[in-house]
Amino acid sequence: MDVEGKEPMPDIFPVILSGGSGTRLWPLSRGLYPKQFVDFGGSTLFGDSLNRVLSMDGLAAPIVICNQEHRFLAADLMRQKGLLPSVGDVSSEKGLPRLILEPVGRNTAPAIALAALAAMDVRPDSLILVLPSDHRIEPLEDFVACVRLAERAAARDRLLTFGVHPDRAATGYGYIIYGQEEEGVYPVNFFVEKPDEDRALALLRQGKCFWNSGMFLFKAGLYLEELRCLAPEVYKSSLAAWADRKTDLDFIRIDPELFAAIPSISIDYAVMEHTKLAWVAPFAASWHDLGSWEAMHEITPKDEGGNGILGDAVLLDAQNSYVYASSRLVAGIGLRDIVVVESPDAVLVMPRGRGQEVKKLLDVLKARKRTEAETHLRTHRPWGSYETLAREQRFQVKRILVKCGAALSLQMHHHRAEHWVVVRGTAKVRLEDQDIFLTENQSVYIPVGSKHRLENPGLMDLELIEIQSGAYLDEDDIVRFEDRYGR
Numbered sequence: 415m416d417v418e419g420k421e422p423m424p425d426i427f428p429v430i431l432s433g434g435s436g437t438r439l440w441p442l443s444r445g446l447y448p449k450q451f452v453d454f455g456g457s458t459l460f461g462d463s464l465n466r467v468l469s470m471d472g473l474a475a476p477i478v479i480c481n482q483e484h485r486f487l488a489a490d491l492m493r494q495k496g497l498l499p500s501v502g503d504v505s506s507e508k509g510l511p512r513l514i515l516e517p518v519g520r521n522t523a524p525a526i527a528l529a530a531l532a533a534m535d536v537r538p539d540s541l542i543l544v545l546p547s548d549h550r551i552e553p554l555e556d557f558v559a560c561v562r563l564a565e566r567a568a569a570r571d572r573l574l575t576f577g578v579h580p581d582r583a584a585t586g587y588g589y590i591i592y593g594q595e596e597e598g599v600y601p602v603n604f605f606v607e608k609p610d611e612d613r614a615l616a617l618l619r620q621g622k623c624f625w626n627s628g629m630f631l632f633k634a635g636l637y638l639e640e641l642r643c644l645a646p647e648v649y650k651s652s653l654a655a656w657a658d659r660k661t662d663l664d665f666i667r668i669d670p671e672l673f674a675a676i677p678s679i680s681i682d683y684a685v686m687e688h689t690k691l692a693w694v695a696p697f698a699a700s701w702h703d704l705g706s707w708e709a710m711h712e713i714t715p716k717d718e719g720g721n722g723i724l725g726d727a728v729l730l731d732a733q734n735s736y737v738y739a740s741s742r743l744v745a746g747i748g749l750r751d752i753v754v755v756e757s758p759d760a761v762l763v764m765p766r767g768r769g770q771e772v773k774k775l776l777d778v779l780k781a782r783k784r785t786e787a788e789t790h791l792r793t794h795r796p797w798g799s800y801e802t803l804a805r806e807q808r809f810q811v812k813r814i815l816v817k818c819g820a821a822l823s824l825q826m827h828h829h830r831a832e833h834w835v836v837v838r839g840t841a842k843v844r845l846e847d848q849d850i851f852l853t854e855n856q857s858v859y860i861p862v863g864s865k866h867r868l869e870n871p872g873l874m875d876l877e878l879i880e881i882q883s884g885a886y887l888d889e890d891d892i893v894r895f896e897d898r899y900g901r
Contacts, residue, residue, distance in 0.1 A: 426565065427540050427634070428467040429529040432460055432480040432488060432547040433516050437773045438706045441760035442740070445788035449704070450547040451487045455724060459704060461491050463547045468495060469554055470561070473543070477532050479525045482515040482667070486796035486899070489513060489664050498664050512661070517670035522628075523684035524676045527641055527652035528668070530634035541568055542637070544630040544681075548704050550713055556699035564631045564695040567599045573632040573640065574599065575686060577624025577694040578701045583614035586706065586770065588626035588682070590694050591617070602692035605682060627697055630681065640691065645684040651676040663900050706769035707753045707762075711736040721749075725756075736766065760786045796899040797822055798875070810887045814868075816841075816876040821869035823897035830884030830891060832860040834868070839876035842869040865895065 436449030443449035450460040467476050475497060480488045492498045492513070514528050526544055533540040543561060551557050564574040577590045577600075588607050592600035605626065606617065617623045642649040655672040686692050702713050714722030714736065721732050725739030732749040741758045751766040762772070779787040792801040797820035804811040816822070816839075824844065834841070835857040843850040843858050844867040850858055851871075860866050862884065870876035894901065 425537075425539075425541055426472070426561075426631075427474045427529075427533040427536070427542050428476040429526065429533075429542050429544045430460075430463050430467070430476050430478045430547050431522060431525055431544065432463075432478060432484070433519055433525060434546075434548065435481075435519075436548065436705070437776050438769055439704075439710070440772055440776050441755060441757045441762055441786065442738070444786075444790060446483055447487070447790055447794060448484065451484065451491070454704075454710075458491065459549070460488065460547045461495075462550070463545060464491065464495050464497070466551065466554065466557065467543075467545070468497075470558055474533075474536070474540075477514065477529045477542075479514045479516060479529055481519065482517055482665075485513060485515055485665055487794060490796065492664075512664055512666050514666045515668060517668060517673050520673060520676050520678045522681045523641065523645065523648050523679045524652050524655075524673070526630075526681055527638065527649065528656055530638050531653070531656045532666070533634045534638075538635065540634050541565065541631060542634045546628050546703075549627075549629075550700075550702040550704055552700050560695060560697050560699060561631065563598050567597070567693055567695065568631045568633060571633065571636055571691065572599075572693045573637065573686065573689055573691045574630060575602070575692065575694050576627045576629040576631075576697040578627050578697045580618060580623065580625050583611055583618055584625065585609060585611055585614055586708075587703070589614070589617050590624045590626050592622055592624065592694050599693045599695045602686070602694050605687050607682075624694060624696065626682070627701060628703070629697075631695075636691070637685070640685050640689050644688045645677070645679065648677050648679060648684055706772075707736060707738075707755060707764075708766060708769045710738070711753070711766065727754075734766065757790070759791050795822075796820075796901075798870075800880075803879075805887070808883060808885065808887075810882040812880045812882070814876075814878050814880050816868060816870040816878075818870055818873060818875060821898065822867055823892075823894040823899075823901065824865060824867040825892050825894050826863055826865050827884075827891050828863065828893070829886035830882045831862045832866075833881040833883075834858050834860070835879045835881075837877045837879060839870060839874050840872035841876055841878060842871045843867070844869070867896075 432450050434448060435445055436443035439449040442452050451458055467473055478488055489498055530542055533542050568574045585608060588605060590605055591603045593603050655668050658669045658672055660667045702709055704710060711722045714724060716722055719732055720734040721729055722736045727737040727739045727744040729746045729749060732746055735749040735752045737744055738755045740756055744754060744756050753764050753766055755762040776787055792799050798815040798817045801813045803813055836852045836854055838854060841852040846865055852858060
């Protein structure tokens, strides 16, 4: 306790980077629902990242940076863990953690600059622990030990990165070549960006190398000072963007034009490869960067043939393959080093080892204007989700789920009428100036042009079927009058 009887403020601010789109994990990861929010067998990578820092003693509440398109996905998970107040809670205290929203992706150097500025607004001498949201790390005890080792070095004005001991000549990771050990950490001699196989084998043979984990620990002010010296345009533009920030609900919004003007560059290229203050702490915990289906195969339990299987899949005479079945039975015969990923509206089939090419495939889908590149059949909203079951020229059928206590906006449509049938739970429907309560098997008709709102006043999730009819059925035919989520 300090002299005023208050708890001392923590030294370290965790920073969770969640701005990536996870293109190499398509078709599960998509532009509007990226990999860090996908449920991989009972948990999400973003949720695991929050749990990791919440389990550590002496850390401040996390600073989260994510793309503005994913803000409600991140906020919902943070709210579940008590990191954000309930929607509409006006009694929330100043200083609760908020989400910093990136209007566009500008890589890690600007994102970390914003986080450093946010941390220094609270405590000028703070350290920041930078953690990507797509890592699998265990056990927690080993992770904590690594952080505490790095903390001691970071307190001596060093920029610490974490290095993972390589167990093979991986070509999908960058490498750190280090010097003589000093109190458990090592000076960085130089970095090698994702080498080919021959170069990776040579690095392993010579020793004194780590995989570059993409995690960092350093004083927020020291990082900003090195950024000012080594990448002055990034520093200047980040400072301007932060100064013009706006607060909206649980979010800190960055001006789109100011943020787009920042050069897009990674922290490695902008600072770590040029600074004289780069040191590396060995990372003893089990670590996986889950950026590809090959990485997912590595962490999945294997059968006697070396096959990793998640979901309802049956394989015959298969070896060293990976099958993910999300919505139906997947059966395979004679598979050898093959990846099969099934989702309700798309299936990916490829040889193992070609996961880096999924991004190229996604570029082709985008060029052909395929909606599967960006969205799932199920679309998540801050109030719940909806899933398209059928669509033809003048009608569309959706399954809608509204969470307890949540409500859609007060809205109207110019071109479509809607018919709602409650399947489960209780619905409160505002139709013009009338409130209507519906339970299972009851329905209501919403004429074209009528003001309406759907709300779940019950203690269980509300599920209903929506039948739309009209000449135009796209989502932009919505006129909002009131919305608790600020859309």
